Amino acid sequence: MYFRTTDDMLREFAYLGKDTASRVVIDAPNRISDMIGEPKLFIPHPEGKETFQPHWDGAEDELREITLRRAREIYGETLPSIVQKRIDKELGAIIGYGFSTLYMIAVKLVGKSLADGYIVGSRGSVGSSLVAYLSGITEVNSLPPHYICPSCRHCEFDVSKLGKTGLDLPARDCPECGHRMGKDGFNIPFEVFLGFKGNKVPDIDLNFSGIYQPTAHNYVKELFGPDYVFRAGTIGTIAEKTAYGYVLKYMEERNLSFTNAEKERLARGITGVKRTTGQHPAGMVVLPVDYEIYQFTPIQHPADDTESETVTTHFDFGSMHDVLVKLDILGHDDPTMLRRLQDLTGIAPADVPLNDPEVFWKILSLFSSPEALGLSEDALGTPTGTLGIPEFGTRFVRNMLVETRPRSMEELIRISGLSHGTDVWVGNTQDLVHQGVPLGDCICTRDDIMNALIDLGVDPEVAFKTMESVRKGKGLEPFMEEAIGQVAAPDWYIGSCKKIKYMFPKAHAVAYVLMALRIAYFKIFYPAAYYACFLMRNADAFDATRMVARDITVLRAMMEEIDGLERQERERKENEYALLESLVEMNLRGVCLRPVDLYKSHATDFLLTDGEILPPISSLPGVGQQAAEGLARAREAGPFLSQDDMQRRKVAKSTVEALKLAGCLNGLPESSQVTLFEFGI
Structure with a gap:
């Protein structure tokens, strides 16, 4: 079954005669199409606007x-x-x-x-x-x-x-x-x-604490009512590799043999086909009170799970963009970490003294040296002090810091913009910096394009359109190149614009850097609290049976082992490697980990105890959150008499084994039974 061409259809109806076949195949369908007019997926806005926005009086x-x-x-x-x-x-x-x-x-x-x-x-x-x-x-x-x-x-x-x-x-x-x-x-x-004429629908996207995100989602429902708020739906499609696997399975089941070209052709035909539905992790679609959701989209439970309380739009939001308002209420680690730091230190994020010159310059120095941590580059093994600092702790960004040596907030904002863009740094700005172009003159955020072109004398509306085109990876239209060519733009400017596939907004970069500076403040001045919160943030990569080591040579040996792996396996362990780097730094600064304690360790949180960090029960391999919380409840009844007693109190056998392997049950007998031999009889 396939779509036939006009010639195919004329041949199918040739038995009617040439003129009649032409009327049936060509004229009649065109008349019907003209009667229908241009089909539209959504109802027209009564005021001719594009977006149906909710409205609050006042x-x-x-x-x-x-x-x-x-x-x-x-x-x-x-x-x-x-x-x-x-x-x-x-x-x-x-x-x-x-x-x-x-x-x-x-x-x-x-x-x-x-x-x-x-x-x-x-x-x-x-x-x-x-x-x-x-x-x-x-x-x-x-x-x-x-x-x-x-x-x-x-x-x-x-x-x-x-x-x-x-x-x-x-x-x-x-x-x-x-x-x-x-x-x-x-x-x-x-x-x-x-935009200059309101020709850009604004998106207000917010990063809430991951812990608080469900509360924020429910609050939107309180504000508008459950009949007017829906989770934005998503459509999961078949990926290229999965499609190729389907083709191979089809061949195997039917004992068929295809050429590689035919396999590729069949796989391309499957790629992108709908596989399942889901929900956007943050998107909340808000409907104006004068409308029903069915005027815009069907609704459903994600993945057709009728037991789920969540109701999503059937259409993915990409097909409704700018038609209904979507609030992006995201869950993010930075607000959660700052709240935990506040709980441990009593210092609220807003009270971090970034306006104090001495404090600010000490924080800023971390981006070019670890000396503010009391460590040398040789001792730490890396030339910056940004291990674990959000947005600036990865190897990629640390290398950018080494190449650019930032000395100001402005330069940190530029580096943040570069690190989040696509084809903005590697093969583009990086080469310009090596050629001696100052970082402050390069295109680092989307705002740089509009600001620079307006300063050079380009018409503001043209400068805005140029920024929008470049930041979306669409390059430059002829009138944009002409406008740039008429002003004193650097020789490299047009070429740099054409390479860019995506550009980060300056405001977003500023927000990220401010978060990073606050966390860096705690890293310098409250190291034990910082590392406890850092480990909590990276709990998924922490293994209490291997990483509780006060000897940094043990930790570095683990890093060397990862360095020796094949590239694919090494990349898979990238998070573990980054965690080991920070554990080395933590130990060098005199902050140490204690072994997991059967009675003192929290179920899921890293605790500060006399300046040292006590890992949670859940940091043991094979012990999940529910199992750890089950152990915490069981020990409330008092000390365990034996390992059998632990299981009688509903502690999972796998949890008991994990504790035993980690050395947490030393001195606790396997059984509570007492034999006559123990009394010497």
Whole structure:
């Protein structure tokens, strides 16, 4: 069965005669098509808009009130001109294009998470919006770098020559009252988020703690009602290798033999075919109250599991993008780790003193040397101190740090942008840096394209379109190349743009770097708490039977063993290798691990005990969370009399064996029975 061509169909109906066959095959179908018109998957918007957005009465006024109140708290009752103009421009666009409710949803979600004690990180370009910062959605201040006095509210914005971000500015006392001034601002244009004419539908994506993510999802249902909130559906398709396997199985079952070319042809025909359905890990689709979900998509349980409480859209969200609003409420490790660090140290993430020059420069030094950890490069075996620091701890990014030697917050943001892009560093910016082009002149984030072209004299709308085209990997259209060619752009500029497949937004890079700096602060000043939380974050790769070693030669021998493996196996053990690197560093700094303790170890958490770290029961091979929690419940009844007693208290036999192999049951007899021989009879 296959689609026939027009000639095929004419031959099929040749018995009607040439003229009649032509009317049946060509004329009649075209007339029917004209009567139907252009088919559309979704209903037309009554106002001619593209997106059906939820609407809250009063959202516009509430957003304006929250924004202005916070702006005056920071900058004083009479706002500086640059602040007032930016707020007016943004609110005009946000309210004018109908995005107030979208902002207020994010305001309420972030506010609830913060009230419950969990910091939230912003993703994407939302940090480009000053209104998002002032309303509490993001911690990224998109204004140019500036000083602000927390006492008298005196501001100074004409300071760009002193630093390209607020954190890079030197310390300064207020000329009005003498108080030490605060520093802020990352210089990100709002247009990156919404476009120059509101021609870009904004995405507000948020990183919640993985622990808190289910609460955030349920809160969206509370805000809108369960009939108007659905998980975004996904469609799992057959991968290329799986398709090839199906072809081989088909041949085997039927005793067939095909050429390699035929195998490839059949596999290509299967690749991409729907295999199953699922749910987006973060996406929540919100429906306006005046509509039913069936006007846009069928709904279902993921993988047709009728026992599941989750209801998803049948269409994957890619087919509905910009038609319905999707909130990306992601679970992320950084907010969880910062909350655990707060619990151990009493220091909230917002209280980490990044504005203290001495603290900031000490943190910054980690990105080029481990000396702030009290270690030398030779002792540690790596030239930076960023092992375990999110976004900067992998071998790939550490090599970037070695090649670029960052000395400022601005350069860290650029490196973050490069490391998250595709074909932006390797074979592109890396070569330019080797040729002597300063990192600050290179294209590192998508914002760099628009900002640089506007500064060179390119029309802002053309600069925006160029940025959007390049960051999506679409290269340059002829009118874009022509515009760049008419200004004094570097010779390498067009070639660099054409190589790029994906570019990271600057606001997202700033948010990631701020998280990394906070965690680096705890690594320097609270090492035991940091390593306990780091191990908790990487618990899946930790093996308490092998990695509890105070002799770093043992740990390094394990690393050498991994280095000697074949490439594929070595890559599979990459997480284990990274963990071993940090364990070496931890021991060199005097923080040690204790063996798992039958009675003192927590079921699943790493504990701090007298400056040392006690691994959980679940860190033993073969002991999962449920088994570890079962042991913890069983020991509440008092000390175990024997290994048999453990099993009588419902401790799994496999857990008892794992504890025995790890040496945790030394001195505990196998049986509670007492023989006459034990009494010497």
